[in-house]
Amino acid sequence: MNLIICIHNHQPVGNMDYILEDAYKAAYLPFFEVLKEYKDIKINLHFSGYLFTWLLEKKPDYVALLKLLKEQGRIEVVSGGMYEPVLSLIPEDDGCNQIRMHADLMEEIFGERPKGAWLAERVYEPHIPQTLSKAGITYTLVDDNHFKAIGMTEDDLFGYYMSEFEGHKLAIFPGLEFLRYTIPFKPLDVLDTYLKDADGKGHKLAVFGDDGEKFGLWPGTKKSVYEEGWLKMFFEYLTGNQKWLRTVTFSEYLATPPKGPIYLDCQSYKEMGEWSLPPIFAKEYSAAISDKKPSKKTIIKGGYFKYFLIKYPESNDMHKKMLSLTKIANENPEAKKHVYMAQCNDSYWHGVFGGLYLPHLRASVYEHLIEAEKILDPKEPFVTGIIDDVNMDGIDEAVLTNNFLKAYFYLKEGGTLYELDYKPASSNIMANLYRRYEGYHDKVKMTSSTDVADGTKTIHDMFMAKEEGLERFLYYDWYRRASLVDHVMGKDVTWESFYRCQYFEPGDFVKEPYEASCKNENKSTILSLVREGHYWKGGIGIPLVIKKTIRMTANESAVYIDYQIDGDVKENFLFGVEFNFSFLGSGGDRYMDLGSGRIPLTSKGIYKPSRMLQFYDPYQKVAPTIECDHPISVWTFPVEVVSLSETGFERNYQSTMCMPVWDIDLTNGSRAIHLKLTVNGINRNNDLQ
Structure with missing residues (x-):
């Protein structure tokens, strides 16, 4: 019987250097330090391009070891998209080019062009054979789940199958779930029983393909895999059972005929x-x-994987920005490379691994997309505004842009500002994520920060908490955390109820559509947003109109906002303009000043009125400032979510909410409010520019 072992090592674009270093020391290096001693064992190996480029620069001796093992015939190198995109999320030409980039690099380093490709997150769609074939790939690996979803049984999966799309052929190997959950977590006698049973049934091949990080980086595995010797015992087991069980590469086994044809669906x-x-x-x-x-x-x-774009509108925003840029970047290799890097899959989804909940990974996507835009922008000062369906949901958005800023407005829900790119720092300072219910939240109360991983369970079976009392942060927003969110509130609303998002709002402006018009002038563009809404009291909607006019000028990193509030409401009410700024963290030298001195970004409460609200983030090199007309107070709190990652449940800072509040009295006529949002840069000495 034959056993294929395929190890996939990946780090997303934008991950911090120390994270890659920790992964290298915990998993990537020790795995091959053990493997090199077992000369009869062959594996198949995939490194995503961002990680491998880092290894080339930082760990040349390690790459030399990999090259030696390849020269000895003990490694088959597997290719994939250079920056680990999910191929179904990007244009086919981009997918082919990313695979060619990765294959070129592997051929340059290892002297042989890979024949196979690792599919990011094993996301398969029926057209994948065509994409891979066009890129020069002859085989790939998916999960047994793909095959079982169309009615195949476990006994059908010990081999490989041939598929095609419009005449483009592809060999597809099913990786076995049992092996994924056994290696390296279960005792070797469990594995031995399974493989001998398969051999006894006459099966010729079993395939294991999974993340290399599970060999030392996943919770508890450093101890079990290396200190307690699981990996060494595994290799000794394979070495001692070569009479009936041998490790082979994908290419070696392809000399054996396939089990038959197959057509898989989206899995x-x-x-x-x-x-x-x-x-x-x-x-x-x-x-x-x-x-x-x-x-x-x-x-x-x-x-279905693409449902993440529906489940998380923040993901869809990034995705549609990427799609719009990749078309116009085709003729500019420098801009195109940034688009490719922004196609790294991790930030577009969320599970145990997905990075959508990690601000630094979302920031990386925006950084590269904004870098591409800067390369493609006119070099002379400019300003322009458009109204178009930029997120492809069938309803228009508005976009204002100049040399310094690009502002996106969500017209169908509140006319809110949901993205503000500060181009000099290549940063979207409003890459926010709102607090939402996740199915795993029901398990938060059952976990404890004292639970310890022992390496006998996969991360899919473990539920640990990084701190006690996480259930105290399980509040859910009923609207997107954007800026210029118009809150019409009763005088009885409290900060606590607003923080919890558990209060009654008599105005119908936050989630309702605004009518929009855009006028481009010589050196400015003006966006007019109007909603003829209501102030609801006793089941009766009292007419209330909010008009906000947003003006952007050429060659200035500021947005001017003028509000006009009018209507038949006879009682005073509170009007708040909510802003959310997504800094990459809340600690270090970051701070905000709401008029009474520097305070942390995680400060909570109602502060004295101030006409100047300042924020400072030397790490993103941005310092936004809000100037506003005489509010009665300023409300603030950190937007924090409880999410699940490889290491358990954790609290993640997403943004800082800041809202100047006014007491509105319309009995003597309309009320005007003026604001100015300026984004300043920060130089290398951490001084404002």
């Missing part, structure tokens, strides 16, 4: 099927796939 691994579903259905799916009765697990299909 990934089973856990991704859970994460990509709406939360309620995700819980049902999780219960179904966890059922111990085999009869309950026949042809269970989870969600």
